[in-house]
Amino acid sequence: MRAPKYLxxxxxxxxxxALRAAVDAGADTVYCGFRDATNARNYPGxxxxxxEMRAGIAYAHARGRRVLVAVNTFPRAGETGLWHQAVDTAxxxxxxxxxxxxxxxxxxxxxxxxxxxxxxxxxxxxxxxxAIDFYRERFGISRVVLPRVLAVGEVAxxxxxxxxxxxxxxxGSLGTMVEGRCYLSSYMTGRSPSSDGVCAPAECVAYQExxxxxxxxxxxxxxxxxxxxxxxxxxxxCKGRFVTHGSPSYLFEEPIGLNASAILPDLKAAGxxxxxxxxxxxxxxxxxxxxxxxxxxxxxxxxxxxxxRAAARLHALNxxxxxxxxxxxxxxx
Amino acid sequence: MADTAFPATLATGAMRLLPSPLLGAGAALLLRRMGRxxxxxxxxxxxxxxxxxxxxxxxxxxxxxxxIGGGPPRLRIDRDGDTPADSCVKGRLESLVALLEGRxxxxxxxxxxxxxxxxxxxxxxxxRNTLERDGLEVMAEATALLxxxxxxxxxxxxxxxxxxxxIRAALAEAHAALHRTPPxxxxxxxxxxxxxxxxxxxxxxxxxxxxGKRRHEREEPAA
Numbered sequence: 138m139r140a141p142k143y144l145x146x147x148x149x150x151x152x153x154x155a156l157r158a159a160v161d162a163g164a165d166t167v168y169c170g171f172r173d174a175t176n177a178r179n180y181p182g183x184x185x186x187x188x189e190m191r192a193g194i195a196y197a198h199a200r201g202r203r204v205l206v207a208v209n210t211f212p213r214a215g216e217t218g219l220w221h222q223a224v225d226t227a228x229x230x231x232x233x234x235x236x237x238x239x240x241x242x243x244x245x246x247x248x249x250x251x252x253x254x255x256x257x258x259x260x261x262x263x264x265x266x267x268a269i270d271f272y273r274e275r276f277g278i279s280r281v282v283l284p285r286v287l288a289v290g291e292v293a294x295x296x297x298x299x300x301x302x303x304x305x306x307x308x309g310s311l312g313t314m315v316e317g318r319c320y321l322s323s324y325m326t327g328r329s330p331s332s333d334g335v336c337a338p339a340e341c342v343a344y345q346e347x348x349x350x351x352x353x354x355x356x357x358x359x360x361x362x363x364x365x366x367x368x369x370x371x372x373x374x375c376k377g378r379f380v381t382h383g384s385p386s387y388l389f390e391e392p393i394g395l396n397a398s399a400i401l402p403d404l405k406a407a408g409x410x411x412x413x414x415x416x417x418x419x420x421x422x423x424x425x426x427x428x429x430x431x432x433x434x435x436x437x438x439x440x441x442x443x444x445x446r447a448a449a450r451l452h453a454l455n456x457x458x459x460x461x462x463x464x465x466x467x468x469x470x
Numbered sequence: 471m472a473d474t475a476f477p478a479t480l481a482t483g484a485m486r487l488l489p490s491p492l493l494g495a496g497a498a499l500l501l502r503r504m505g506r507x508x509x510x511x512x513x514x515x516x517x518x519x520x521x522x523x524x525x526x527x528x529x530x531x532x533x534x535x536x537x538i539g540g541g542p543p544r545l546r547i548d549r550d551g552d553t554p555a556d557s558c559v560k561g562r563l564e565s566l567v568a569l570l571e572g573r574x575x576x577x578x579x580x581x582x583x584x585x586x587x588x589x590x591x592x593x594x595x596x597x598r599n600t601l602e603r604d605g606l607e608v609m610a611e612a613t614a615l616l617x618x619x620x621x622x623x624x625x626x627x628x629x630x631x632x633x634x635x636x637i638r639a640a641l642a643e644a645h646a647a648l649h650r651t652p653p654x655x656x657x658x659x660x661x662x663x664x665x666x667x668x669x670x671x672x673x674x675x676x677x678x679x680x681x682g683k684r685r686h687e688r689e690e691p692a693a
Contacts, residue, residue: 152602152603154602154603154604180595181518181592181595181599182514182518182595182599182602183599338592339591339595339596340591340592343588343589344591346586351586368581368583369580369581369582370581381682382685382686384682386675386682387679388679391672419575419577420572420574420575420576420602421572422572422574422578423577453581453582454575454578458581458582
């Protein structure tokens with residue numbers, strides 16, 4: 138396998154074409170999931186069947202890159218078969234690691250496939266040394282994907298106490314709630330991000346033109362109304378604009394995306410091993426553009442050159458057309 | 471510009487002039503050819519739940535109806551323009567073709583208002599994700615219908631597109647001169663302005679939130 142330069146670049150793929158695009162654009166590692174509820178991006182037409190996964194892994198391996206398979210949702214009691222099957226299939230297809238969150242699925246993978254690397258998904262929301270060490274001791278995880286709630290200094294303090302690798306988010310949509318524990322969307326739609334793999338499922342989303350504006354609805358509730366000149370965003374409840382005391386405002390979080398490209402040296406100094414790009418639900422044009430930009434920056438940093446300003450144009454790809462350093466700068470609010 | 475790049479300006483101009491029946495016949499022919507070249511994609515499209523989408527290029531007088539699911543996809547012109555459909559995708563022809571070819575990310579296009587989606591969102595998401603699995607090239611497929619004339623047709627289209635773009639740029643320049651349009655702000659200033667606008671929007675939103683909280687605390691003082 139190709140040794141990552143500076144930091145390992147872990148990139149999303151929702152389709153076989155996106156996987157090839159990520160590899161061709163310079164990803165060190167690609168993560169993807171199966172076409173069912175076992176992963177947190179279970180949208181219509183997205184993801185891989187067994188043969189597509191096998192072919193995708195072969196394509197990446199032939200070019201010295203790794204593939205991680207996300208099986209990172211939480212099975213309901215008594216319905217673990219699909220999740221076990223997903224872990225077995227990932228191992229059979231030659232995945233380099235599985236990304237897991239549920240204790241039972243972690244236990245199954247550790248017992249059934251002890252040589253298959255296990256990464257702890259962000260869905261497990263493990264953000265302190267005690268929790269992460271528990272997963273390492275009991276289930277032998279090799280890496281933790283840290284929740285998007287830590288300032289860079291907190292990442293450094295945490296990583297210094299860990300005996301596993303740390304992966305952090307570098308670009309894409311932000312989860313404003315405790316990851317894997319958010320019930321807002323499931324309360325409104327009856328389908329859960331944590332068990333069904335969908336936040337704001339497409340069948341519950343409706344956009345309606347309203348004069349010059351656009352209404353965005355989730356189920357029977359309007360989440361936002363965009364004016365003619367306003368950038369738009371997903372109608373997720375955590376980024377809805379609600380009227381309280383007569384004034385509309387984003388009560389929980391603005392529609393905005395993460396871009397940590399300006400602080401990669403800080404993240405490396407904090408002991409981070411890998412950078413994750415969010416966006417398995419996005420198209421291959423997004424994958425190509427974001428991965429290429431981060432590849433150029435990482436290569437420059439590895440060679441001691443000033444990083445190119447390639448990431449300056451990335452803000453338009455983010456939700457609401459805006460970007461932030463989020464908790465990295467100021468910690469969790 | 472590659473020979474198979476979609477000549478958006480030329481195609482938009484030509485399609486504006488084409489009568490509906492001719493355009494409909496050409497679109498159906500193109501779809502059939504794509505089905506032959508991309509059988510796996512068309513199998514996936516046939517496996518989707520049956521639905522009808524209205525495709526509405528905002529810079530053309532024509533509206534299309536695309537039927538997918540439950541069989542081979544069918545594309546026809548909606549001559550009335552108001553035939554019921556389950557969903558509608560609106561945008562400039564250039565954006566719609568870029569989406570079809572996977573050159574434009576649909577979420578990015580949605581955030582920036584380049585496209586608007588209404589109606590059955592799940593059907594549009596299913597179509598988008600299915601198209602993303604393959605790589606369609608509209609210009610290559612369309613000119614391939616001409617058989618041995620495909621190569622010359624592509625080269626001619628490329629030249630005409632270059633000329634069209636030059637004419638459009640010259641007309642825009644003349645228009646700006648006639649109307650004494652003030653020079654556009656340099657990119658850095660424009661970006662700063664956008665940033666400041668966004669910051670003001672964020673601050674206004676935060677202020678509203680704080681005011682709401684304060685009012686709430688005043689109305690319901692802690693016991």
